[in-house]
Amino acid sequence: MKILFLYLINVVAISLPLAVLEIYLEKFKSGPWGDTEFTHGFWGRRIRGEIVLFFGKDFVTMYQIVVFGTIIVGLTALCYATFADGLFVIVIGDTSVVMPAFVAAIVSGIMVTEDLLWFAIQTWTGWREPEALDRLFRGDYKWHGATPDKWLHFMPGVMIPRCYVTYATVSVGLLFGQDLLVSCAKA
Numbered sequence: 519m520k521i522l523f524l525y526l527i528n529v530v531a532i533s534l535p536l537a538v539l540e541i542y543l544e545k546f547k548s549g550p551w552g553d554t555e556f557t558h559g560f561w562g563r564r565i566r567g568e569i570v571l572f573f574g575k576d577f578v579t580m581y582q583i584v585v586f587g588t589i590i591v592g593l594t595a596l597c598y599a600t601f602a603d604g605l606f607v608i609v610i611g612d613t614s615v616v617m618p619a620f621v622a623a624i625v626s627g628i629m630v631t632e633d634l635l636w637f638a639i640q641t642w643t644g645w646r647e648p649e650a651l652d653r654l655f656r657g658d659y660k661w662h663g664a665t666p667d668k669w670l671h672f673m674p675g676v677m678i679p680r681c682y683v684t685y686a687t688v689s690v691g692l693l694f695g696q697d698l699l700v701s702c703a704k705a
Contacts, residue, residue, distance in 0.1 A: 525620075528594065532594075532624075534635060536628070547562075564578075586628070595617065598617050607704060614696075619699050624689075627686075627689040637654045638650075654678075655672075655677060656677065657669045
């Protein structure tokens with residue numbers, strides 16, 4: 519239970535300000551809603567290829583690689599490295615976790631939570647796109663893929679991006695597999 523609490527604190531504490539930042543950054547993008555691009559060449563550069571398939575998208579941007587793949591992973595790992603008992607196992611009180619898997623679970627959770635908050639905050643506050651959640655659940659958001667295979671019909675009239683299920687599954691598997699991972703790491 520402690521590990522779940524620690525996980526949720528991390529995911530919410532990082533996702534909420536990041537969602538607000540990304541809503542603010544929309545003013546530095548161009549294009550129709552749901553398919554905007556950074557106007558700066560470096561941040562908007564699209565990367566395609568096999569690795570992108572894991573993300574359930576047609577491409578990722580340099581912004582995402584830098585923010586999610588470097589800054590969030592690096593800062594989270596550095597934070598927990600102070601609790602490290604050896605190279606991989608973190609001990610906080612009487613709870614032990616395998617740091618790389620725990621950090622990966624947190625980052626996967628952030629990828630879903632931050633994205634969903636991006637839509638929710640806009641809808642609840644009326645900031646930028648007041649119908650953001652409705653449009654997301656209708657599948658009217660090209661960033662998550664313009665083709666039907668990128669979306670799941672959650673219930674009648676409600677679609678969710680397939681990547682939400684992928685990231686959540688990875689996150690839950692890594693989170694609740696910690697006891698097994700700690701046993702293997704200590705063996």
